[in-house]
Structures are given as C-alpha cells and as structure tokens.
Amino acid sequence: MNNFAYTRAESVAAVPGLLTSGPRNKILGGGTNLVDLMRENIEQPGGLIDITRLPLAEITDLPEGGLRVGALVRNSQLAAHQHVRERFPVLSQAILMGASAQLRNMATTGGNLMQRTRCYYFYDSAARCNKRQPGAGCDALEGHNRIHAILGSSDACIATHPSDMCVAMSALDAVVQVTGTEGPRSIPIVDFHRLPGDRPDTDTNLRPDELITAVDLPPLAFATNSLYRKVRDRASYAFAIVSVAAVLETENGRIGNVRLALGGVAHKPWRAAIAEKQLHGEPATEESFRRAAEAELAPARARKHNGFKIELAKRLIVSVLSELSRKGTAQ
Amino acid sequence: MSSGSNVAVAAVPVSLHVNGILHNLQLEPRVSLLDVLRETIGLTGTKKGCNQGACGACTVLADGQRINSCLALAVQYAGLRITTIEGLVSSEGLHPVQAAFVKHDGFQCGYCTPGQICSAIGMLAEFRNGCPSAVTEDSSLTLSDEEIRERMSGNVCRCGAYKGIFDAIRETAATSESEARPQ
Numbered sequence: 001m002n003n004f005a006y007t008r009a010e011s012v013a014a015v016p017g018l019l020t021s022g023p024r025n026k027i028l029g030g031g032t033n034l035v036d037l038m039r040e041n042i043e044q045p046g047g048l049i050d051i052t053r054l055p056l057a058e059i060t061d062l063p064e065g066g067l068r069v070g071a072l073v074r075n076s077q078l079a080a081h082q083h084v085r086e087r088f089p090v091l092s093q094a095i096l097m098g099a100s101a102q103l104r105n106m107a108t109t110g111g112n113l114m115q116r117t118r119c120y121y122f123y124d125s126a127a128r129c130n131k132r133q134p135g136a137g138c139d140a141l142e143g144h145n146r147i148h149a150i151l152g153s154s155d156a157c158i159a160t161h162p163s164d165m166c167v168a169m170s171a172l173d174a175v176v177q178v179t180g181t182e183g184p185r186s187i188p189i190v191d192f193h194r195l196p197g198d199r200p201d202t203d204t205n206l207r208p209d210e211l212i213t214a215v216d217l218p219p220l221a222f223a224t225n226s227l228y229r230k231v232r233d234r235a236s237y238a239f240a241i242v243s244v245a246a247v248l249e250t251e252n253g254r255i256g257n258v259r260l261a262l263g264g265v266a267h268k269p270w271r272a273a274i275a276e277k278q279l280h281g282e283p284a285t286e287e288s289f290r291r292a293a294e295a296e297l298a299p300a301r302a303r304k305h306n307g308f309k310i311e312l313a314k315r316l317i318v319s320v321l322s323e324l325s326r327k328g329t330a331q
Numbered sequence: 332m333s334s335g336s337n338v339a340v341a342a343v344p345v346s347l348h349v350n351g352i353l354h355n356l357q358l359e360p361r362v363s364l365l366d367v368l369r370e371t372i373g374l375t376g377t378k379k380g381c382n383q384g385a386c387g388a389c390t391v392l393a394d395g396q397r398i399n400s401c402l403a404l405a406v407q408y409a410g411l412r413i414t415t416i417e418g419l420v421s422s423e424g425l426h427p428v429q430a431a432f433v434k435h436d437g438f439q440c441g442y443c444t445p446g447q448i449c450s451a452i453g454m455l456a457e458f459r460n461g462c463p464s465a466v467t468e469d470s471s472l473t474l475s476d477e478e479i480r481e482r483m484s485g486n487v488c489r490c491g492a493y494k495g496i497f498d499a500i501r502e503t504a505a506t507s508e509s510e511a512r513p514q
Contacts, residue, residue: 001361003360028404031404032399035403039382052407079462080461097465100384101484102390102399102485103384103485106398235484
C-alpha cells in the first residue's frame with residue numbers, strides 16, 4: 001500500500017477544499033472497499049480525508065414518510081432502522097443480503113454508493129483493464145466472464161456494479177445529496193452511476209470536489225409491498241449473479257404502480273424502465289410479468305460464459321413480481 | 332509494492348484503547364488495526380487470514396461491534412474501545428463463549444477461532460439489540476439455527492469445524508450468563 005497523507009475532516013464545508021488541495025485525494029469512510037483496493041495498489045490516493053467523525057450518521061424523517069439517510073450511516077444501522085424496515089423493506093433486505101455482518105458494521109451508505117466493481121480483471125494488476133488503466137484493453141471480453149454484464153455494457157468494459165443497497169435504492173427513486181466547491185446539489189440515483197461507454201474508469205457522475213452527504217428516500221406508501229431477491233453462488237456472503245428489487249401496488253388484479261431494478265447485470269444498478277412502462281395497468285399475472293421481462297431483457301447481450309444470466313433475470317423478475325402480487329392481494 | 336507513488340509521510344500520534352489499556356503510539360496512517368494489534372502491541376491472538384475482509388479471522392470488537400481489523404486503518408480507531416480475544420478472560424475465567432468452544436471442540440487448527448469467538452460475541456449482542464439478518468422473518472426475532480448460520484457467515488473455517496462452532500454458539504445463546512458479561 002502506498003503511503004498517503006491522512007487528514008481528519010473537521011467540518012462538511014471543509015471537505016470539498018480538502019479534496020481539491022492535492023492530486024488523487026480521496027474520501028475515507030468505512031474503508032471496506034478502499035483499503036482493500038489500496039492494498040492491491042489499484043487505488044493509490046495521494047491523501048485520504050477521513051470523514052467518519054462528521055455529523056452525517058443520522059437517519060431523519062422527511063415529510064410524508066420519506067427518510068434522509070446520512071452518508072455515514074453504517075449499513076447495519078440502516079438495515080436495522082425501524083422506519084426502513086416498515087416503509088422500505090426492500091432496502092433493509094438488500095443490505096442484509098450484502099457482505100458479512102462485520103463488513104456491514106463498518107461500511108457506510110456513501111461508501112456503498114462508491115463501491116468499485118468486483119471484476120476479477122480489475123483486481124488483477126497483471127490483466128488488461130480499461131477501468132484501471134484507460135486504453136489498456138479488457139481481458140474480461142474474451143476471458144472468464146460468467147459474472148459480467150449483459151445490459152448496457154461496451155466493448156471497453158463489461159464489469160458490473162457490486163452493490164445490493166443501490167439496486168433497492170434505484171427501485172425506490174432515491175436521491176443522492178452531494179456538496180462541492182460550488183455548493184450542494186441533488187442527483188437522482190438512477191443518474192448517479194454511469195454506463196461504461198469508452199470511459200469505464202469513471203464509475204459515477206460525482207465530481208472530484210464533491211462529497212456525498214446523504215441519500216433521500218422519497219415517500220412511497222406502496223413500498224411496504226416490496227421485495228429483494230438475490231441469486232448467488234452460495235447462500236450467504238457472496239456478490240449477486242443476478243438480483244431483483246421490486247415494489248408493487250395492484251388494484252383489482254391490475255398493476256397500479258410498479259418499480260423494478262436489477263443487480264449484477266450492468267455497470268450500474270439497472271432500473272427496468274421498459275418493463276415498468278409495459279406493466280402499468282396490465283393484469284397482475286405471470287404472463288404479464290414474463291412479457292415485461294422479455295421486453296426488458298431484449299437488448300441483453302451475452303458473452304461466452306454469462307448467457308445464462310438473461311433467462312435467470314427474466315425468471316427472477318417473474319418470481320419476485322408474482323410473490324409481491326400475492327402478498328399485495330393478501331393485505 | 333510500487334514505491335514510485337510513495338510520499339514521505341511522517342508517523343502520526345494515535346491513542347488506542349485495547350482491552351482496557353491505553354496505548355499512545357506513533358503510526359503511519361496506512362497501518363491496519365490488525366497489524367498494530369499484532370506487530371506493535373504484541374497481541375497475536377487476533378489472526379491474519381486473507382487480509383482482504385473475506386475470512387473473518389481478524390474479527391475484533393470496536394465499542395462492542397464486530398469488525399474486520401484487516402480493513403480498518405488503525406488511525407481511524409483512536410478513541411474507540413477495542414476488544415481482542417486476549418481481553419475476554421476475566422478474573423472469573425474464560426468468557427462463556429470461549430468455554431463453550433472448548434466444551435464443544437469448536438476448532439481444529441485454531442487459526443479462525445479468535446475471530447469466530449469475537450464474532451459470536453458481537454453477533455449475540457446484535458441479536459439482543461434487535462438487529463435483523465437476511466433470514467429474519469418480518470416480526471419474529473428468535474435465534475434459530477438458520478439465524479446463527481447466516482449471522483456467522485463472515486467467519487470461515489478451513490478445517491470445517493462448523494459443527495462444533497455452531498454447537499458452542501447455540502449453547503451460549505441459550506444461557507443468560509453470556510448476556511450478563513460485559514465485553
């Protein structure tokens with residue numbers, strides 16, 4: 001691990017200036033991803049700005065049932081919060097299906113948003129990787145790509161975003177609050193992460209001087225009927241092969257409102273806008289769910305080893321929406 | 332290790348509370364809590380397994396919460412109360428979780444054991460505080476066998492001594508004594 005200057009931030013307002021005060025300065029939160037990447041020399045920050053003593057660790061109520069989640073709220077704290085469990089169960093479920101209890105005790109909400117991919121070739125400094133070294137090439141394209149992206153990828157990068165939390169937040173239309181040298185701004189989470197294009201080294205639309213201060217969960221009354229399901233290679237403590245976060249409201253057997261997002265399939269949490277649009281007003285039946293899943297996955301592109309993800313994603317969408325449909329009817 | 336990007340960074344003062352003792356240290360900011368515990372303070376009970384947060388052998392308690400000390404920069408943990416396996420023994424003897432591991436043969440080589448025990452203590456505290464897990468049903472919170480396995484998934488045992496580990500934790504969870512013991 002390279003050496004670096006360590007600075008403990010004394011105020012939120014001071015952070016943008018600290019970030020721009022030296023080259024390659026980075027924010028240090030829980031450290032669970034950054035420290036690991038530094039140990040592999042994939043991240044080599046000039047300075048780390050420790051924000052963990054800043055007053056950003058609160059979960060507060062917003063009007064009409066929304067919540068503001070401070071950037072330093074730990075994953076375990078967020079998943080256990082009574083209002084999250086009651087109003088947005090999909091978010092609590094998603095977080096609890098990620099990582100281990102030890103890691104969730106350390107990892108922060110802001111840090112979870114900033115996680116980097118778990119692509120083997122990104123982690124292997126002997127491999128070519130456009131995300132690690134722009135223009136170097138991508139060894140995943142013709143390599144072992146079973147875990148890689150099927151939607152929104154490019155010929156430069158087929159890595160996936162590893163977060164579970166962000167998939168649920170995408171379905172919930174969360175809004176990321178940030179602050180930089182030019183003041184605060186709000187970024188809808190669906191616009192926060194990027195597709196790779198020809199610049200896969202840039203994961204997000206966060207500017208170099210900006211700090212995440214909070215994530216807002218807007219009020220969504222029908223989110224009480226929500227579900228996260230994750231398919232992975234073992235029953236616990238593994239990244240998603242494919243995951244689905246869904247929120248469903250039915251009225252007289254028809255779909256009134258639906259929110260759907262996929263994990264493990266793309267460079268960012270994949271909001272299934274095509275499926276949502278198709279489902280609106282349709283009968284809440286497996287046939288409708290399957291048609292919508294087919295439409296959403298129609299643009300999917302498989303590589304050598306990950307073709308199974310396309311059918312898996314479709315079946316997972318049908319399964320989750322069917323379960324929510326039954327639960328919604330029973331309520 | 333690339334040295335080209337290294338900058339001259341002086342050690343910084345860090346005060347660590349470990350097992351009730353205050354250590355005033357000078358540390359490079361890049362040093363992990365795990366390495367400080369083992370190499371600087373000399374508490375080698377905490378083990379370095381994978382050094383990347385995947386195995387749980389380095390689990391310690393920070394203000395009672397279980398964490399992976401390999402991914403923790405020591406400088407971030409100034410002021411928190413760190414408890415390692417060495418801090419669990421009291422004048423009354425072994426911590427109940429330690430005693431249960433001995434009774435149920437919850438180990439073979441023993442390398443994962445300090446992390447397993449610290450993790451189990453943190454896990455039981457989380458459960459008592461009402462923290463859910465991925466297998467928790469909506470309203471009920473009982474420490475089922477499935478709950479124990481899910482909540483302990485961050486600790487790997489390469490010998491496969493899971494049966495004894497599970498039995499030790501199961502028994503400890505059933506006794507009120509473990510709940511009365513401070514960390």
